[in-house]
Amino acid sequence: MERDTGLIHAGRRPKEVHGAVNPPVYRMSTVIASTVAELNTRSQGRPDKTVTYGRRGTPTSFAFEEAIAATEGGRYAIATASGLSAISSTLIALLKAGDHILVTDSTYDPARYFCDTVLAGLGITTTYYDPRIGAGIAALIQPNTKVVYLESPGSLTFEVQDVPAIAAAAHAAGALVVADNTWGILSFRPFEKGVDVSLQACTKYVGGHADAMLGAIITVDDDLHLKIRQSFGAFGSAPGSEEVWLGLRGLRSLSARLDRQFAAGLRVAEWLSQRPEVAEVLHPALPSSRDHALWTRDFNGGCGLFGVVLKPPISKTAIAAMLDGYHYFGLGYSWGGFESLVVPAHQRRTAVTTPFAGPIIRYHIGLEAEGDLIADLEAGFARLAAAG
Numbered sequence: 001m002e003r004d005t006g007l008i009h010a011g012r013r014p015k016e017v018h019g020a021v022n023p024p025v026y027r028m029s030t031v032i033a034s035t036v037a038e039l040n041t042r043s044q045g046r047p048d049k050t051v052t053y054g055r056r057g058t059p060t061s062f063a064f065e066e067a068i069a070a071t072e073g074g075r076y077a078i079a080t081a082s083g084l085s086a087i088s089s090t091l092i093a094l095l096k097a098g099d100h101i102l103v104t105d106s107t108y109d110p111a112r113y114f115c116d117t118v119l120a121g122l123g124i125t126t127t128y129y130d131p132r133i134g135a136g137i138a139a140l141i142q143p144n145t146k147v148v149y150l151e152s153p154g155s156l157t158f159e160v161q162d163v164p165a166i167a168a169a170a171h172a173a174g175a176l177v178v179a180d181n182t183w184g185i186l187s188f189r190p191f192e193k194g195v196d197v198s199l200q201a202c203t204k205y206v207g208g209h210a211d212a213m214l215g216a217i218i219t220v221d222d223d224l225h226l227k228i229r230q231s232f233g234a235f236g237s238a239p240g241s242e243e244v245w246l247g248l249r250g251l252r253s254l255s256a257r258l259d260r261q262f263a264a265g266l267r268v269a270e271w272l273s274q275r276p277e278v279a280e281v282l283h284p285a286l287p288s289s290r291d292h293a294l295w296t297r298d299f300n301g302g303c304g305l306f307g308v309v310l311k312p313p314i315s316k317t318a319i320a321a322m323l324d325g326y327h328y329f330g331l332g333y334s335w336g337g338f339e340s341l342v343v344p345a346h347q348r349r350t351a352v353t354t355p356f357a358g359p360i361i362r363y364h365i366g367l368e369a370e371g372d373l374i375a376d377l378e379a380g381f382a383r384l385a386a387a388g
């Protein structure tokens with residue numbers, strides 16, 4: 001079965017739901033048992049796929065977990081209430097006082113905040129590393145390093161990491177590899193590249209319509225999955241039924257949306273790279289980009305999210321004039337929906353000084369007609385010039 005066929009059929013059991021193509025949104029807390037004996041067996045059951053209590057999963061969340069695991073090439077998934085919850089729940093499950101974690105300097109900023117506050121408060125130390133470090137990560141591994149955390153490409157600055165090289169060094173030292181694979185959904189096969197736990201912010205392309213918060217923790221190994229599942233269960237923060245259902249529905253059209261948004265995004269990125277106002281386009285699929293060779297080796301596609309470095313000198317007022325006046329590019333965080341978005345990118349760095357000449361603007365290309373988007377961008381450059 002090829003990838004796109006799997007996306008359509010994974011997690012669907014029409015016979016169990018009166019032939020409906022999609023399972024309903026199961027809304028449940030209590031699950032009634034017929035006998036005391038049944039009630040007792042239930043509480044001893046494995047937490048997976050057994051409906052015992054709403055917080056521990058419903059037929060809707062089990063269907064979503066099965067489908068998202070298959071999408072990533074994994075065996076198990078845990079649905080979480082947001083992408084950030086997938087990150088924090090995983091790190092809390094795998095680390096304890098006295099442990100050390102290596103985190104890419106290009107990471108999503110709330111993940112950095114979690115390490116610097118919550119993990120630090122628990123006596124877990126974090127070292128940030130250059131996202132392009134590759135096999136050099138070995139030099140940063142300490143005897144107490146338990147996790148090496150990646151995000152490739154970084155969702156603000158788009159460095160592609162040499163995941164197989166980093167994973168080989170981590171595994172040689174007995175550390176687990178956790179990767180935020182939100183950008184690489186469908187185009188990067190995490191488990192074939194040495195990742196142990198793949199994290200997805202399903203709020204982005206999986207949901208795809210900017211109307212639900214959802215995340216997923218995906219694994220292949222039995223024990224690793226159970227370890228995270230048990231810790232996750234102890235916190236009691238299950239995602240809502242409606243959100244899980246929206247994620248499952250979004251998965252069915254994911255491949256078509258991604259193909260189109262990746263292709264359109266690449267053409268818009270090429271157009272931007274020809275503009276005199278632009279110093280560099282941060283998009284690994286562009287042949288001129290720094291990490292293009294790694295992207296070609298490890299990815300078979302991408303998505304509609306990329307960055308643009310504007311040529312300095314440039315004033316904040318001029319950037320605001322350009323961004324404020326867009327008709328189709330909404331000024332807002334998140335990405336992966338059907339609509340185009342833009343934000344000025346502020347990346348905190350502690351391991352490497354930012355190698356960019358000027359300010360970074362991050363674009364997300366939606367499903368609008370490309371001509372309209374390019375006209376919108378062109379008018380924006382005119383406002384930038386006028387504001388000087």
Ligand SMILES: *Cc1c(COP(=O)(O)O)cnc(C)c1O
Nearest residue numbers: 082083084108155182201203214
């Ligand atoms: C948005 C995002 C997250 C967090 O997802 P939420 O669902 O918003 O919590 C995590 N990682 C990356 C790369 C993201 O872009």
